[in-house]
Amino acid sequence: MRVDVERASRSDGFFPMKSLDFQQDFFQLFELSPCFAIDNAALDQRYRDLQSQVHPDKFSHLSESEQRLSMQWSTRINEGYQTLRSPLARGRYLLSLQGVDTQEETNTAMPLDFLMQQMERREALQDALEAKDIDALDRLSDTTRQDTRDLVRQLGVQLDDTQDHLAAAGTVRKLRFLEKLAEEISSAYDELDS
Amino acid sequence: MALLQISEPGLSAAPHQHRLAVGIDLGTTNSLVATVRNGISVVLNDEQGSALLPSVVRYSEDGNVQVGITAQALQSADPQNTIVSVKRFMGRGLKDVGEVIDLPYRFVDSPGMVQLRTVAGVKSPVEVSAEILKVLRDRAERSLGGELVGAVITVPAYFDDAQRQATKDAAKLAGLNVLRLLNEPTAAAIAYGLDNASEGVYAVYDLGGGTFDISILRLSKGVFEVLATNGDSALGGDDFDQRIYCWILEKAGLSQLDAKDTRLLLTHSRAAKEQLTDHIQTQITAVLSNGELVDVTLTRDDFYAMTQNLLTRTLQPTRRALRDAKLSVEEVKGVVMVGGSTRMPQVQRAVAELFNQTPLTNLDPDKVVALGAAIQANVLAGNRSADDWLLLDVIPLSLGIETMGGLSEKIIPRNSTIPSARAQEFTTFKDGQTAMSIHVVQGERELVTDCRSLAKFELRGIPAMVAGSARIRVTYQVDADGLLSVTAREMNSGVESAVTVKPSYGLSEGEITRMLQDGNQHARDDMQARALREQQTEAAQLLEAVDNALRLDGDAILDAQAKARIQGSMEALRSVLSGSDHLVIKRAVEALNQTTVIFAQARMDRSVSTALKGHNLSELE
Numbered sequence: 001m002r003v004d005v006e007r008a009s010r011s012d013g014f015f016p017m018k019s020l021d022f023q024q025d026f027f028q029l030f031e032l033s034p035c036f037a038i039d040n041a042a043l044d045q046r047y048r049d050l051q052s053q054v055h056p057d058k059f060s061h062l063s064e065s066e067q068r069l070s071m072q073w074s075t076r077i078n079e080g081y082q083t084l085r086s087p088l089a090r091g092r093y094l095l096s097l098q099g100v101d102t103q104e105e106t107n108t109a110m111p112l113d114f115l116m117q118q119m120e121r122r123e124a125l126q127d128a129l130e131a132k133d134i135d136a137l138d139r140l141s142d143t144t145r146q147d148t149r150d151l152v153r154q155l156g157v158q159l160d161d162t163q164d165h166l167a168a169a170g171t172v173r174k175l176r177f178l179e180k181l182a183e184e185i186s187s188a189y190d191e192l193d194s
Numbered sequence: 195m196a197l198l199q200i201s202e203p204g205l206s207a208a209p210h211q212h213r214l215a216v217g218i219d220l221g222t223t224n225s226l227v228a229t230v231r232n233g234i235s236v237v238l239n240d241e242q243g244s245a246l247l248p249s250v251v252r253y254s255e256d257g258n259v260q261v262g263i264t265a266q267a268l269q270s271a272d273p274q275n276t277i278v279s280v281k282r283f284m285g286r287g288l289k290d291v292g293e294v295i296d297l298p299y300r301f302v303d304s305p306g307m308v309q310l311r312t313v314a315g316v317k318s319p320v321e322v323s324a325e326i327l328k329v330l331r332d333r334a335e336r337s338l339g340g341e342l343v344g345a346v347i348t349v350p351a352y353f354d355d356a357q358r359q360a361t362k363d364a365a366k367l368a369g370l371n372v373l374r375l376l377n378e379p380t381a382a383a384i385a386y387g388l389d390n391a392s393e394g395v396y397a398v399y400d401l402g403g404g405t406f407d408i409s410i411l412r413l414s415k416g417v418f419e420v421l422a423t424n425g426d427s428a429l430g431g432d433d434f435d436q437r438i439y440c441w442i443l444e445k446a447g448l449s450q451l452d453a454k455d456t457r458l459l460l461t462h463s464r465a466a467k468e469q470l471t472d473h474i475q476t477q478i479t480a481v482l483s484n485g486e487l488v489d490v491t492l493t494r495d496d497f498y499a500m501t502q503n504l505l506t507r508t509l510q511p512t513r514r515a516l517r518d519a520k521l522s523v524e525e526v527k528g529v530v531m532v533g534g535s536t537r538m539p540q541v542q543r544a545v546a547e548l549f550n551q552t553p554l555t556n557l558d559p560d561k562v563v564a565l566g567a568a569i570q571a572n573v574l575a576g577n578r579s580a581d582d583w584l585l586l587d588v589i590p591l592s593l594g595i596e597t598m599g600g601l602s603e604k605i606i607p608r609n610s611t612i613p614s615a616r617a618q619e620f621t622t623f624k625d626g627q628t629a630m631s632i633h634v635v636q637g638e639r640e641l642v643t644d645c646r647s648l649a650k651f652e653l654r655g656i657p658a659m660v661a662g663s664a665r666i667r668v669t670y671q672v673d674a675d676g677l678l679s680v681t682a683r684e685m686n687s688g689v690e691s692a693v694t695v696k697p698s699y700g701l702s703e704g705e706i707t708r709m710l711q712d713g714n715q716h717a718r719d720d721m722q723a724r725a726l727r728e729q730q731t732e733a734a735q736l737l738e739a740v741d742n743a744l745r746l747d748g749d750a751i752l753d754a755q756a757k758a759r760i761q762g763s764m765e766a767l768r769s770v771l772s773g774s775d776h777l778v779i780k781r782a783v784e785a786l787n788q789t790t791v792i793f794a795q796a797r798m799d800r801s802v803s804t805a806l807k808g809h810n811l812s813e814l815e
Contacts, residue, residue, distance in 0.1 A: 048417050052584050056613060056674035060373050061213070061343075061576035063736055063787050066794065071673055075613045082611075186517055193510050 025097060026080035036094060036159040047081045087152045088175045100165045102172045118177055129188050141185050148178050213343040215575035216334045217567025220347055222281040222430055223403030225249050227330040228568035235565040238337045246560060251325045252276040253314035261329045273298035273457035275312045279432055282404045283308050283319040285356035298453030320364045327368035341727055344371035346571040348563050350405040351377035352425030352590045354636050355648050355678050373574040375675040379409035380420060380587050381566030382532040386557060387413045394527035399545055401508060402533035404430040408512045410519040416583035422518035422609045423590045424511035431535035437500045438463035442478060445490045455482045470494050471537050498540045505544045518609050529553040534560050586611050589676055595668060596633035596642045605670045612676055617669040626658040630666055634680050653682040729776040733767055733783050740764060740790055743797060751796045763789040
């Protein structure tokens with residue numbers, strides 16, 4: 001007879017996960033090899049499988065200690081999923097596993113051409129806001145997305161192929177810039193919408 | 195493998211019997227209770243056969259409390275003691291409700307939440323809501339013929355922490371064990387999605403009596419994943435009534451009205467709004483207390499025009515939610531309409547225009563939330579249904595901390611899947627600083643003053659150090675109810691102090707205890723009896739679970755001594771189980787929990803290593 005773990009845990013009513021083991025990194029947790037290039041569909045599927053087993057909704061009728069374990073595990077799996085799902089967070093995380101600090105708060109030395117480009121983008125954003133120009137905002141949003149895609153591709157090469165961690169850390173810092181810009185574009189949409 | 199247990203009819207083995215659990219939609223205008231019976235979610239009616247309980251509570255001088263239709267009938271006659279739409283005041287301060295004009299109440303400002311002065315004394319919105327919940331609990335217990343194991347209470351998705359906490363407090367005050375606070379649009383999605391076996395991206399547009407929510411969900415193979423939510427927790431059908439009310443004042447040339455006339459015209463406004471759903475115009479006729487006759491005709495076009503900007507206020511959050519979900523309108527497969535206010539034709543038209551498709555209105559917008567909550571309650575109570583499903587919800591508003599300059603630094607961003615935790619490190623500003631004040635806020639704005647303040651507390655006992663060298667780690671944890679707890683810890687050289695606060699916009703445990711004790715002796719006896727039964731049930735469930743676990747894994751994991759210790763704790767619990775002191779049972783339950791912690795973890799180790807390898811138990815056997 002085949003009894004899967006989930007079913008068995010139901011009938012006997014015990015939390016099926018061990019206590020939080022922070023030794024296991026997110027790649028191990030999600031059964032992925034520690035590379036930048038990952039199979040998003042496999043990640044999604046694994047996420048759902050894991051949450052199906054640990055989510056607090058599955059344990060609300062059990063003891064407090066099991067509910068607490070369930071919340072901790074579920075929290076951990078959410079954190080892992082968010083980290084691996086986002087290319088920026090995933091790159092940063094891979095580097096941290098290698099002991100490389102991306103210095104996003106401290107290292108402000110950016111290549112000049114990148115800084116110039118960012119200044120232009122921000123000016124374009126201000127102009128679009130002042131002119132209440134949705135089309136200009138759309139164009140800026142598209143450009144930012146394209147820039148992000150290019151940098152993500154570059155980060156993949158640096159992390160998976162050339163193993164150039166220093167260069168990768170630089171790319172992560174650039175991506176962080178673009179992420180902030182994307183957030184500001186999103187707020188600009190909100191502002192023009194109200 | 196356990197043998198099938200066969201029991202005689204009417205003598206089913208106690209721990210396996212159906213656990214009575216309900217879903218409650220605590221609405222601004224109406225409230226409902228539903229349960230799963232024979233595998234089908236049904237709304238429970240009162241003895242007169244009506245499902246909707248008007249969320250109206252009237253206090254009388256003699257301490258008598260009326261709830262529902264009878265209270266509603268007296269709302270114009272006794273407006274100051276008849277509380278309507280109390281949900282709008284939950285977890286809100288006076289300044290938050292100050293903009294709501296012309297409400298016939300005597301508000302009392304108090305720290306945290308506004309209170310209402312009635313003939314029976316000052317009442318907090320939590321107490322008023324608890325009265326509504328008590329009626330629904332009684333209805334359910336009578337109808338189901340037994341004690342409830344617990345309830346799922348729904349809240350607007352856009353409710354902040356203070357409003358959620360207040361709702362949970364109200365349920366506790368009503369003697370309900372809260373299994374979960376569930377977001378209303380998510381509840382609707384469960385009811386709709388399971389019914390229609392839907393797959394793909396859906397939007398739930400929920401315009402109720404006092405709140406508006408928009409949630410974008412992805413439904414896939416039994417997983418309900420909320421991608422983004424937005425809304426306005428102070429926008430609903432009541433505002434449409436207010437617009438008509440103001441229009442009447444202007445049209446009839448009226449100025450300051452007393453409380454009775456205000457409530458009278460608000461009631462007429464609501465009736466007119468409902469009329470305009472099926473008619474192109476309606477006549478509003480009322481006689482004021484001074485004998486003055488109000489007689490005006492309102493057309494649908496005028497009504498549409500005066501409420502246009504209310505509609506706009508629902509469309510902006512909707513577009514925001516789509517942007518947050520990184521989706522375009524074309525990617526939304528269906529739009530589910532929830533809440534009585536979505537009956538208004540102009541609402542349906544606006545939503546259809548925005549999404550470029552006809553919204554789904556084939557379910558009762560008043561009942562779908564309660565029905566979904568009941569399905570969730572049934573699962574949480576442990577009456578699992580064969581087809582499994584999983585709910586992944588989010589927090590609606592970012593949680594932040596006040597930093598230098600009165601700015602809010604976001605720790606957990608909005609639309610994070612819950613449960614969620616995030617830690618951030620801070621340091622001291624001055625040399626020798628031994629305390630740090632921590633201010634927890636919620637909201638999207640940059641300035642702390644524009645966000646909702648949830649809690650302030652101080653971390654003391656930081657060892658004196660040079661400025662900038664202390665490491666204070668602040669951890670935010672949001673549980674599956676969307677409720678936050680905050681911990682602060684000084685991490686340096688083994689010196690640690692920790693504080694955990696629950697945001698206190700709701701009531702403290704002490705206040706709830708006091709309110710519960712304020713009831714008469716009879717109620718107190720009831721409570722004790724109830725606590726005893728709850729504790730006995732919990733104990734029986736625990737004994738059953740441990741028994742099963744021992745049978746399955748006991749010999750494989752435990753040595754004889756450890757096993758004997760667990761069995762000893764089980765015996766100790768069994769021996770007090772039939773006693774009359776719930777605290778004694780509680781202590782025995784805690785003791786058993788303690789003894790089994792290691793065992794539980796060892797079992798989890800085994801299970802998880804199996805699960806993580808993708809094998810199943812049978813392959814190990």
